[in-house]
Amino acid sequence: MAVERQSALPPAQPSYIFRGHAAQIHSVQIVHQNRRLLTGDADGWIVYWKLESKRPVAVWSAHHAAILGTAEWGLDSIITHGRDNALRIWQIRAADENYLSTALPADGLTAHRPKPWLLHSLAVNTLNFCAFSMCHEEPAFNIERGDGNGLVQGHASPVRLSDPILVAVPSRDDKKIEVYRFPDEKLAYVVPRVQPTDTGMVMAVKLIQRQPSNGAIVIAGYEGGFTAVHLLGPSARSNTQMGGSVMPEFAQTIYLSHPHTQPILSIDILPDAKMYFTSSADAVITAHRIPDTPLNIPDKKAISIETPYKAVNTKHAGQQSLCVRSDGRLLVTGGWDSRIRVYSTKTLKELAVLKWHNQGVYAVDFGQILDRPNFGSSANNASLDEPLNDGQSSQPTSHGLQKVTGLGRLQQQREEQIQMRHWIAAGAKDGKVSLWEVF
Numbered sequence: 001m002a003v004e005r006q007s008a009l010p011p012a013q014p015s016y017i018f019r020g021h022a023a024q025i026h027s028v029q030i031v032h033q034n035r036r037l038l039t040g041d042a043d044g045w046i047v048y049w050k051l052e053s054k055r056p057v058a059v060w061s062a063h064h065a066a067i068l069g070t071a072e073w074g075l076d077s078i079i080t081h082g083r084d085n086a087l088r089i090w091q092i093r094a095a096d097e098n099y100l101s102t103a104l105p106a107d108g109l110t111a112h113r114p115k116p117w118l119l120h121s122l123a124v125n126t127l128n129f130c131a132f133s134m135c136h137e138e139p140a141f142n143i144e145r146g147d148g149n150g151l152v153q154g155h156a157s158p159v160r161l162s163d164p165i166l167v168a169v170p171s172r173d174d175k176k177i178e179v180y181r182f183p184d185e186k187l188a189y190v191v192p193r194v195q196p197t198d199t200g201m202v203m204a205v206k207l208i209q210r211q212p213s214n215g216a217i218v219i220a221g222y223e224g225g226f227t228a229v230h231l232l233g234p235s236a237r238s239n240t241q242m243g244g245s246v247m248p249e250f251a252q253t254i255y256l257s258h259p260h261t262q263p264i265l266s267i268d269i270l271p272d273a274k275m276y277f278t279s280s281a282d283a284v285i286t287a288h289r290i291p292d293t294p295l296n297i298p299d300k301k302a303i304s305i306e307t308p309y310k311a312v313n314t315k316h317a318g319q320q321s322l323c324v325r326s327d328g329r330l331l332v333t334g335g336w337d338s339r340i341r342v343y344s345t346k347t348l349k350e351l352a353v354l355k356w357h358n359q360g361v362y363a364v365d366f367g368q369i370l371d372r373p374n375f376g377s378s379a380n381n382a383s384l385d386e387p388l389n390d391g392q393s394s395q396p397t398s399h400g401l402q403k404v405t406g407l408g409r410l411q412q413q414r415e416e417q418i419q420m421r422h423w424i425a426a427g428a429k430d431g432k433v434s435l436w437e438v439f
Contacts, residue, residue: 014356016054018433020047020104024359025427027131030367031072034419039433040067044082045105048092051423051435052415058092058100060115069131073165073182077119081132087169089120089182106431122185124169124178128223133207135216137164137181166207166232168218174201177218179232179251191218191230191251194303200224206267206276214293218251219276221264227278228303229255229290254293259286259308266322268331270345275309277345279319279333285348286311312348316341318360325366325422330438332424334361340426342438354436359429367423 018039027040030051037049044063047056063082071079076093092100101113124132164181166188171178177191193199200223209216216232230251262281269276269290278286287310318336324345325331333341340354340361424436 012352012354012436014354014434015437016435017356018047018049018054018435019431020056020059020106021045021431021433022106024362024429024431025433026362027067027070028363028365028425028427028433029070029072030365030423030425031078033370034367034421034423035415037425037433037435038070038072038078039427040070040080041105041431042066043105044084046070046078046080047104048078048097052411052418056102056104057097058116059102059104060100060113062088062090062115065126068126068129069133071132071134073134074163078116079132079134079167081124081126081169083126083129085123085126087120087122087124087132087167088118090116091119092116120182120185122167122180125172125174126170128170128174128201128203130170130202130204133168133205133218135166135207135209137166137216138209166209166216168205168207170202170205175199175222177202177205177220177230177251179207179216179218179248186246187248188246189218189232189249189251191220194222194226194228194253194256197226197256197303197305198224199226199228200263203263204265204267204278206269208269208273210273210293214273217254217273217290219267219269219290221267221278221280223263224258225260225262225264225280225282226256226258227260227264227267227286227288228253228257229276229288231293253303255288255291255306256303257286257288257306257308259288259311260284262317265318265320266333268322268324270324270328271326272328275345277322277324277331279322281318283314283317283319284311285314285319285322285333285343287345287348310348314341314350320360320362321364323365325369327369330366332364332366334364334426334428336360338428340364340424340434340436342424352438354424354426354434354438356434357426357428357430357432361426361428363427365425367421367425369422370419372420 021041023042029038039047046062048058050057062080063084065083068081078090081087103111168179175193179189181188204221206219218230221227231254232251233249260280264278264280266279286308289309319333321334331343338357342352427433
């Protein structure tokens with residue numbers, strides 16, 4: 001009876017559908033500890049949504065061509081990458097949301113939409129359709145920091161804008177990768193071609209800083225179905241020539257595999273940086289163990305092609321986007337067949353299929369799995385939340401204590417509930433973004 005009742009359950013439905021783009025969605029990302037959602041489309045528009053209200057707080061034309069990817073840097077900066085050969089970094093502070101437009105692209109192009117303050121713009125190669133990847137130059141440690149909406153403990157906190165980052169993009173030689181350092185916009189590393197194998201052009205990159213101090217690695221996926229792990233050496237800041245110019249370091253390849261018969265479309269990695277996953281235009285999903293950093297690597301070391309740790313034929317070709325959840329337990333893919341599929345990272349077993357879109361899903365992302373935050377309204381800060389003489393309460397912010405009304409407390413509680421849920425966001429060719437709550 002229980003089996004019959006379970007099989008009769010209706011299919012899962014999205015918690016919300018974001019409508020507002022007039023072109024297919026190429027990028028989705030849940031940011032700011034699940035408070036905001038970034039979506040980018042094929043016409044170069046970025047929409048910055050508030051998850052608690054499901055409404056836009058900023059809309060602007062970031063690029064003159066399709067958005068390839070987005071990322072957050074620190075507390076108030078957004079990185080966008082477009083097919084107009086540009087990577088741009090925008091400043092969006094909480095106060096800036098008051099003057100930015102909320103008119104959605106689908107509402108027409110006649111409305112005036114101010115752009116956020118442009119901090120950096122870098123000319124990059126985008127002929128391979130490969131999005132950038134970003135990591136902090138130094139590992140981010142778990143610390144306690146106020147972010148204007150309470151104090152959050154137990155997970156990596158956003159870093160300051162002054163903290164340097166590394167950004168990996170395809171080189172002008174489409175079989176190489178360049179890694180730039182921001183905020184100084186300097187070329188720090190070059191990932192050379194894999195020798196002697198012809199891998200084809202770079203199709204996907206993932207840049208990560210290994211903990212605690214093993215250095216950064218670049219994981220690449222190539223047109224020929226190859227994937228490689230490249231080790232970045234010591235900081236290039238020390239390699240200066242006369243006149244103060246900095247010579248970039250050359251990365252060294254420490255792993256090579258050929259798990260796919262078609263171009264690799266997406267790469268993501270476990271939080272502990274010990275294993276990564278690839279999806280492709282074929283139907284295979286693979287898992288690869290990242291080798292430990294060797295003490296000495298010969299300059300001319302011959303790289304042999306390794307067998308992946310695990311490979312599964314899903315029988316669903318074209319899983320365009322792949323993302324690993326922050327707890328490392330699940331990965332999600334978006335497919336050309338319009339399905340969103342959830343897999344176990346341990347077994348690569350399919351756990352769920354989410355269907356709502358009627359056209360291909362091009363971008364997926366997980367929300368962050370957060371411990372119960374130590375917000376000002378919690379029992380640990382009850383003394384800060386006691387009613388004041390005017391019927392208000394005080395809440396800690398980055399600028400000290402701020403009075404919060406009863407209505408503000410209710411809104412804060414709703415936002416806390418949104419933050420604690422386990423979200424998946426998916427953007428599709430139909431121009432819509434679905435938001436799902438999963439296990």
